[in-house]
Amino acid sequence: MWIDLNAAGEFKFDNNYDVCVCGSGPAGITIAPRLNKAGVKTLLLEAGGLEISQTSQAVYAGKSVGVTYYGIEACRLRYFGGTSNHWSGMCARFDPIDFEDRGIWGLPGWPIRFEDVYRYEDEARKIVDIDYAPFERPAMPLWRDPRMQPIRKVMSPPTRFGPKYKDELHAAKNLDVALNANVLDVRLDENKRAAREIIVANYAGARFSVTAKFVVIAFGALENARFLLNARSDIDAGLGNQGDFVGRCFMEHLMVPLGRFIGMSSPIWEQGSVGLNPSFDLMRKYGVGNAMLGLNPNAEPRFYGRLAPFKKAWHELTCSSSFLLERARRNELYVCKGDGELTTLIEQAPNPLSRVTLDANARDQFGYPRLVLDWRLSDLDHKTMRILAEELGKAVAAQNIGRVRIASDVIEGAVPALGMHCHHMGTTRMSATPKYGVVDGDCKVHGIENLYIGGSSVYPTGGGCNPTFTIVCLSLRLGDHLANRLQRI
Numbered sequence: 001m002w003i004d005l006n007a008a009g010e011f012k013f014d015n016n017y018d019v020c021v022c023g024s025g026p027a028g029i030t031i032a033p034r035l036n037k038a039g040v041k042t043l044l045l046e047a048g049g050l051e052i053s054q055t056s057q058a059v060y061a062g063k064s065v066g067v068t069y070y071g072i073e074a075c076r077l078r079y080f081g082g083t084s085n086h087w088s089g090m091c092a093r094f095d096p097i098d099f100e101d102r103g104i105w106g107l108p109g110w111p112i113r114f115e116d117v118y119r120y121e122d123e124a125r126k127i128v129d130i131d132y133a134p135f136e137r138p139a140m141p142l143w144r145d146p147r148m149q150p151i152r153k154v155m156s157p158p159t160r161f162g163p164k165y166k167d168e169l170h171a172a173k174n175l176d177v178a179l180n181a182n183v184l185d186v187r188l189d190e191n192k193r194a195a196r197e198i199i200v201a202n203y204a205g206a207r208f209s210v211t212a213k214f215v216v217i218a219f220g221a222l223e224n225a226r227f228l229l230n231a232r233s234d235i236d237a238g239l240g241n242q243g244d245f246v247g248r249c250f251m252e253h254l255m256v257p258l259g260r261f262i263g264m265s266s267p268i269w270e271q272g273s274v275g276l277n278p279s280f281d282l283m284r285k286y287g288v289g290n291a292m293l294g295l296n297p298n299a300e301p302r303f304y305g306r307l308a309p310f311k312k313a314w315h316e317l318t319c320s321s322s323f324l325l326e327r328a329r330r331n332e333l334y335v336c337k338g339d340g341e342l343t344t345l346i347e348q349a350p351n352p353l354s355r356v357t358l359d360a361n362a363r364d365q366f367g368y369p370r371l372v373l374d375w376r377l378s379d380l381d382h383k384t385m386r387i388l389a390e391e392l393g394k395a396v397a398a399q400n401i402g403r404v405r406i407a408s409d410v411i412e413g414a415v416p417a418l419g420m421h422c423h424h425m426g427t428t429r430m431s432a433t434p435k436y437g438v439v440d441g442d443c444k445v446h447g448i449e450n451l452y453i454g455g456s457s458v459y460p461t462g463g464g465c466n467p468t469f470t471i472v473c474l475s476l477r478l479g480d481h482l483a484n485r486l487q488r489i
């Protein structure tokens with residue numbers, strides 16, 4: 001059954017569900033079919049409709065008070081299929097080193113192993129339509145420096161989860177889907193140990209009650225945190241917040257203008273961009289995070305934020321004037337079209353001060369406080385940027401294929417002008433105990449026996465790759481865990 005709550009009238013849910021999955025992004029749309037195939041009666045709730053709408057998107061409005069971040073609203077889509085609707089399609093696995101406790105974060109890392117996640121790799125490949133190609137490092141015989149190694153990635157078409165799985169979900173025998181179903185609260189039993197009721201509303205203000213044996217919240221890292229902090233009907237601090245970790249350790253992969261380079265005469269540049277990861281030895285030697293680094297011999301500068309058109313126009317004027325360009329490059333790194341550019345996706349360290357909180361002075365249309373994002377970088381982030389830039393420059397020079405000029409703010413440890421990858425992670429991090437996180441190794445909220453979190457908000461660390469493929473693997477794992485728990489009831 002599919003139901004649009006905006007047109008539901010006096011509709012009531014049958015409240016005989018085994019699992020209620022809240023959110024229809026890559027996590028929710030992976031979990032729900034998995035449960036359906038296991039014979040689990042499941043309800044999938046989506047806050048938006050089948051297409052984007054201003055009414056639904058308005059719930060995502062928020063405020064940035066830390067490092068400037070324009071992605072609170074721009075990075076998120078609140079309709080069926082979630083952010084898969086603008087996903088670029090890059091797929092990669094975390095590296096085994098990402099699951100090691102290297103003692104560099106100041107917090108515990110993953111309480112589960114590489115093998116626990118990627119035993120679902122083959123199934124996840126089919127879900128995101130990349131079963132045609134393995135994750136193997138490409139042969140790059142012209143790159144000979146061991147500090148860096150060729151990137152291991154595969155591009156999805158990209159898969160749009162809503163359109164791809166809509167018909168399958170319509171035909172599912174054990175699955176109901178509700179659109180325009182805004183989850184407002186999860187209320188607990190009298191012992192405050194289990195979720196007993198989910199409060200849902202449509203956009204006309206009508207409210208509905210749902211009960212299920214298990215509940216999965218899969219709204220994305222920003223909204224997962226906001227929802228748990230706002231769910232204060234039974235616990236003043238919000239759900240899962242006994243360790244004061246809900247909303248903390250927000251991470252985004254860092255898009256940093258590390259510098260520019262001049263490519264010397266070498267056939268390596270004939271193939272275009274060169275993509276690299278730091279070697280495990282390099283990361284262990286210097287105690288830095290992971291990354292994807294790109295050497296692009298023909299740059300196309302990008303601009304972000306409300307002033308992007310002005311920035312672009314001024315940039316083009318400067319690059320077209322030898323007089324202005326000479327002076328601009330004396331004092332700062334200035335990349336013009338056609339220059340060699342360094343592109344980056346750099347792991348951000350988990351930092352408890354980088355966090356989501358609530359804005360008591362701004363509320364959404366349902367009366368709940370909006371989110372405030374205080375995005376912060378740490379000393380380790382600056383160290384990682386600097387070391388990777390320096391080692392990449394050394395590797396390029398050692399092979400005599402070019403020369404790298406590193407941006408002065410990267411060398412000096414200043415906050416660079418950051419772009420966005422829209423990779424929201426952390427905020428409900430996975431940990432063995434509530435002292436350092438919100439969910440356990442099975443994605444269950446600490447202290448609540450039947451409440452789970454899906455998606456990259458559970459990542460204790462962000463790795464050096466796009467998060468979507470790992471979201472799918474973890475969601476398959478969570479679906480199996482829930483099906484196994486139901487068998488034991």
